[in-house]
Each structure stands twice: as structure tokens, then as C-alpha cells.
Amino acid sequence: MLMLNPYQPVTVMSSSESSAMAKQGVKLFSMWASPFGLRVEWALRLKGVDYLYINEDLHNKSPELLRFNPVTKKIPVLVHGGRPIAESLVIIEYIDEAWSDGARRPIFPQDPFDRAQARFWAKFADDRILPATFSVYSGTGEELRKAVEELQEALKTLEGALGGKKFFGGEEIGYLDIAVGWLAYWIPMIEELAGVTVVSRENFQAIHEWFERFLEEEAVKEKLPPKEKMYALNRARREQLISGEVS
Amino acid sequence: MAGLVGGVFTAAVAGDEEVLLLSWRASVFGLRVRIALEEKGVRYAYKEEDVFNKSDLLLQSNPIHRKVPVLIHGGRSVCESLVILEYVDQVWDPSPSLLPADPYHRASARFWADFAGNKRSLSVIHGKVCIYGKLQIYECERRIRHNKYKDREAAKEELIGHLKLLEELLGDKVYFAGDSFGFLDIALITFSCWFYTFETFGSFVLENECPRLLAWVRRCMERESVAKVLPSPQEVFKIACMVRKKLGFVDEKEHAF
DSSP: OOOTTTOOOOOOOOOOHHHHHHOOOOOEETTTTOOOHHHHHHHHHHHTTOOEEEOOOOOOHHHHHHOOOOTOOOSOOOTTTTEEESSSHHHHHHHHSSSSSSOOSSSSSSSSHHHHHHHHHHHHHIIHHHHHHHHHHHHHHHHHHHOOOOOOHHHHHHHHHHOOOSSSTSSSSSOOOOOOOOHHHHHHHHHHHHHHOOOOOTTTTHHHHHHHHHHSSHHHSSSSOOOOHHHHHHHHHHHHHHTTTTT | EEEEEEEEEOEEEEETTTEEEOOOTHHHHHHHHHHHHHHHHOOEEEEETTTBBOOOHHHHSSTTTOOHHHHHHHTTESSSSHHHHHHHHSSSOTTTTTSSHHHHHHHHHHHHHHHHOOOSSSEOOOOOOOESSSSSHHHHHHHHSSOOOHHHHHHHHHHHHHHHHHHHHHTSSSTTBBOOOOHHHHHHHHGGGHHHHHHHHOOOOOHHOOOHHHHHHHHTTSHHHHHHHSSSSHHHHHHHHHHHHHHHHOOSOOOOO
């Protein structure tokens, strides 16, 4: 039943079976302060998919979560018609493919090269920008200064991919906006907690404006973690990290 | 026509567009792309890169990561092996389709391909060489090859653990997706030419640990695309030793070759 046995039984579904499956229950195991869970929710909302949200205590994970994702044991996990999918970017792509009837607009670009570009940049963001934001978040002194520089360099590269467009997806938000949009909410928070400026209107005009537009999007703005709670949680965790209490 | 003309590769023509692959002989990532192109019957030109002395073309077509593989199609470059695989599958469709049709099976293939490699890679620039770190299976093998004995043992256990997980995923099937060779097989089979190197440096025998996985490797090797593309394990071992020497690693168990 898990991703370990995804092909058993091997049945090819007819289109009526597929659409029946698509109507079946959707559950999302996530955590309210996770950017990875959040971007899955944005994708679900963009597609107009109803889902049951299950919040996990990451220090005390539910048996259900561990049963659905025994391999990495992480959230988010989407369970559709009883079948689990893990890894947020894989989940987002699944959402785009599973709910692809005419009424719902696609998340991914249609052109193969544009799709490849979107995938490339999403991976770049996860591989380079994500660790850099963590370094800023958990850094002090000279390390913090260097971390800010590295993060800015990576963001400048990403800004290039925006290419003067309204969104990475063009006139409307698409896969890449959803994949990296967490930055619009997290960067200002990290700046405040660490006492630094990373993205200002002067040094990152395009990204700054994209942050503002993204957070105004319907699918996004109704689904942001409550600010005070977020800041409190992250302030406490930052202090723990700096003092060396946790790694 | 592909060919070497005055020291410069001329790109093959596929349809209206030229296809050129920049890669390195022993790169598990580059080898994935080659197998995919062969499976799809795409005519392409291949340019071997010296990872210690990267060409201007490589640096220009992948300025962000400066790594192989890079697929240059109609003058535009596509980077990251799994991204290239999806691109190839979409452009040269459907002969044969590398990813399964069902969205859930596609998600599963993507999850496992990602698990095996390409997660959170950190490039450490050492001169002009990029060493990829922090990839699930790739990190283990790197740690096995490069690091001190104690960490090597831990890395070895982790690697065997990952391979056993894949063996469980494979189950009794011919290939990972069932009867058809596809995306996940391609993503994983290229590690197999490094197995002899892992075994030699790590002092273990995979046949004892994952016999069913090795049976799958042998089945894949019967495919023309795989047999044509993968270097021999002995060749990979020589390359690995050469890289270690170049990077100045000294091993308490010296391996002469």
C-alpha cells in the first residue's frame, strides 16, 4: 500500500475509473509551519481540490504517517484514494497530472523546454537557496554576514529566471512560483529574526515585487501560517540553534 | 551526420534540430541521459568532457552548476540528468515512453529516482573539479571511496541499506515498473558500473547482500542501450583510482592497478 509497492496490483485504469479515483478522498499529512507542506496546499487550492488536512507533531509522528511514508518519514505526504505520495515537488507534479480535466488550469508549462526550465529552477532553489536561507536563519557574526552574501547571490540568479515577467509562470502563477513562493513569506521573517536585510526594493526590485504579487494571489493568501505564531516558533528555534541546544 | 571533423564534433541532426550531449565517461548522471537517448532512438552527438579541465562550451551552457550532463538541443541547453530524462521523454514521444502513463506510477518513479541521487547536492569546488556531496546513494559511494576507514564502514552500511530498499521495491518484477524498462530503471542502472569500485574500496560483496538487485542489473545489461553505454566496472575502477590520486587522497589500503 505504500510507495514501496506502488505497482501492486498492476491495473490499468479506464478513464471512468481514473475520474472516480480522482473524486476519492484526499488527505494531506503536513505541519502548519512547513514551507514544503504549504506549497502542496497552494497547488491543491489552485486546482480547486478538497482535502483533509492532518497536522503532525514532528517530535511525535503519527503511526499513520509512518505507515504511509516509511522511507523518509517526513511530511508532507499526500494520500489520494489510499495511495501515498511523498516529496513536495513530486506531489505538486502529481496534483497537476491527476487533476487535469479541462476545467482546471495546468500548473506546469506545456512546452517541454519551459517545463525543463521550471524543473531546473525549482531544483536550484531547493539545492542552493534553501540551505542558504537556513544558514542565514541560524547564523551569527561573520558566518551570518557570509551567509547573507551567499543567499543574495543565489537569489540574484533566480531573479534572472523571472526575466521581467509578472510571475515565473508568466501572466499567472505556475509550478515555479508555487515551488519557490515560500521565500516571499520566509525571507522577511528570517530578516527580522536575524536582524539583517537580504531582499530590499533597491537591490532586488523584481524579486521584491514578485514577493508582493505572489502573497496577494487567491490560492496563496488564504493559506499562510499565522504570523505571530510563526515568528514565535522560529525565534525560539533560532535561539536553540545558536546556543547549540539542537542541531 | 555525426563525426569528428578537424577536432570538432559536428552535431547529429534529429528532425530539424541538432542534439549534442556533453558528459563524462564515468558520470552516473550523464550515463542516464545516454541510455534514454538510445532507448528513444534519438540521433545525437556526444562530446566527452574532461572534468578536470572543462570546456568553454560546458561552462557557457551550464553556467550555474558547470557540471555534466548537459543536453544541447536546437541550441538550447537542458541541465540536470532527471530533468533531461523528462525532457527527452516529452520531446521524443512516445517511442517508447520512459515514464508510465498513470500519474501515481509516475510520481512513484520520480520519488525513487530522486531518492537514489540528486537531493540537495552541494558542489565543492576543488580546483576545477566538482565533487557532488549529500546525495543518498552517491554520497555513500563517495564516502566509501574517499574517506577514512571509520566513516567508510558507516557509509558502506548505509549504501547496502539503500540498495536493499531498492531490492524490496523491485520485488519479483522484471523491471521497476513491471514488464517495461523505463525511467526508474534508467535512473538506477547507471550506479551499477560503480558497484565493483564500491565493493573493492569497501571490502564487501554485493552478491551476498542484494542478489535480486544484481539479477536485475544483469537483465538490464542485456538491453542494447545499456550494454552500449555503460563502461565496464574495471574501467570505472581505474577512473576512480585516477580521480582519487588527482585529488590527493591516500588510502591505508593501497590499491595498485
